[in-house]
Amino acid sequence: MSKPLLHLVFGGHLDDPQTLDFQDTENLDIIGIFPDYATAKKAWRSATQGYLDDAHMKYVIVHMHRMMDPDNQAD
Numbered sequence: 332m333s334k335p336l337l338h339l340v341f342g343g344h345l346d347d348p349q350t351l352d353f354q355d356t357e358n359l360d361i362i363g364i365f366p367d368y369a370t371a372k373k374a375w376r377s378a379t380q381g382y383l384d385d386a387h388m389k390y391v392i393v394h395m396h397r398m399m400d401p402d403n404q405a406d
Contacts, residue, residue, distance in 0.1 A: 335366035335367065335396075336366070336367055336368065336394070336396040337364055337365070337366065337395040337396050337399070338364070338365045338366075338367070338368055338370075338371035338392050338393065338394055338395060338396070339361075339364050339365075339371075339392070339393040339395050340361075340362035340363060340364075340365065340371050340374045340375045340378065340390060340391070340392055340393075341359050341360060341361045341362060341390065341391065341393070342359065342360045342362070342378060342379075342382075342388065342389055342390030342391065343355065343356070343358065343359040343360055343388070343389070344387050344388055345387050345388070345389050348386040348389070351391065354387075360378070360390075362374050362378050362390070364395065368392070371392045372392065375390050375391075375392050378390045
């Protein structure tokens with residue numbers, strides 16, 4: 332069994348939609364931590380559906396496994 336490749340999904344309002352500078356880091360919407368990219372992408376897609384018309388709201392997927400093991404860059 333291979334080890335999970337953890338991914339974090341979170342979002343919030345941005346100061347500028349062309350950056351990742353979140354306005355209020357104390358109130359980020361943490362969706363969760365997922366064991367693989369496919370599951371994280373599904374959660375990300377679900378979270379973003381409610382904000383399609385809000386350019387200042389953004390959700391992201393963070394490849395946590397890359398931070399925990401930078402020598403292994405698998406997705």
